[in-house]
Amino acid sequence: MAQETSLAAFAQSVGDVTSVALGGMLLENRPSALVRALIRSGRGGLFVTSAPAGSWDIDVLIAAGLVKTVRVPHVSFAVAGTAPATKAAKENGSVAFDPVDEALLLGGYLAASAEADIQLLDNLGVSDFASENPLLIKVGDHQGVGPLRVDLALLHAQYGDAEGNLVHVGSRWADLLIARAAKRVVAQVDKIVPARVTAKLGVTVPGYLVDEIVETPLGAHPTGSVGAYVADLAHLAEYQAAVKAGSFSSYADRYITPDHDAYVAELGTARHAALSAEAQS
């Protein structure tokens, strides 16, 4: 059974975490409020992984200087363009990027959830990426990837209840796989509702996998939350410009240092309403 928590309590309890998996996919359902709290905790030297495509959440952790290694096949802002800190870190070598594609990444989660030493991947084919990949394990005529376990998983869902049951309105992407591979799972939800409501809607990640839950309206911003609000492409452009101009600290002072209530207030009700209207169109 999960416990309700706060972002401040989460930040104080990060402790000696060294590996983090972030839920959602690309510009959807990223656990942004928890990522901002993780940055406020100051915990660095992190191994960061995700579903197969990440965006602002991974990039902002890199920009904040908290990441040692990334294991995510694709990081970009999709139509909004480049993930600027990620691109710079790849080019200057300041962060290690594990050579993974979707199968190698998801295979790691599958092996972890099955308590197996290997997930077979005999269909990787040939490419500069797959040939002699250091993550591949050879077993006789077969090859595969070892388990990918993390200390901490941060997830976002539209709804959750006090028991920690989560409901995703769109896809749960890799959130269930990630939850099964993590020692500790913290979930943020747009709204905490009674358990009879999550049961009726259909639970997508069961509460027995979730340790803590926190209600964070607009918590996925600047990414989108299906049915609640869409990604804020203007904010992503503002972030990109700040990183490219070398003024990430100003961005952080304005958007990461304040608590979540102040963050939502800074965005303003008009922008919140516009993003919500698009999501419900």
Next chain:
Amino acid sequence: MTASIRERMAVLISRALNDREVVLTGAASAIPLAACLLARQRHAPGLTVLGAGVYINPGRLVPEFTAGWDCHPQAIADMSDVFAVTELGIDVMFYGGMQIDRHGSINLHQIRKGDGIIAGPGLANTMLGHTARRTILYTERHERRTLVDAVDFVSVVGHRYRGRSRAELGLPNEGPALLVTPDALMRPDADGTLGVELVHSGAAWADLRDRTGWDIGEAPPPARFEISDEELDILRRVVDPRGLLR
């Protein structure tokens, strides 16, 4: 009505999709998704579209596919389904690329620049390049820095890899069946080199040769591109009423 570049590309791709096939589009793939929706409306009502792998038969185009917009899918899957369907294989996978070369290999990882690299975003699903029956390549840039003789890094192999054919590499399935650019539709010849089958933009042949990183021949192909009123009407009225491709 005159079709936009992206509308023409969507029409060309839609014509390459068949009824009852299963196809998968990437997350940020408005043109292939529009092509799929157009094909379902016209000649391929039984086409199954796995939008971003998980949104099954999306009902509409949205400004960004994996960003909170509701694409009105018939059903929703998750990444464990995508892992399984990648192993099992489908009919068509769509790929773009920072670089695409004469043999249809694509690069989304890195481009060499002096002593360093220009980093790309990386690629999530590489395996469908050979577990899908065929792939369809597209790019919105018909220029030499994109259409190169040989990619700097092979993210997904096309018809040749380090001098060896797909058969010699033991790769099953067809590989790249066509490449659609803002100017042309290209298909592989017997050697696996992409050649121009159709110029759909009105670009002069000399200009197109100059913007292509390999020799596409002395003379343009005779085929002409025509888009029917029905195709454009369905595309604009049903598939893309918000005008995202215009």
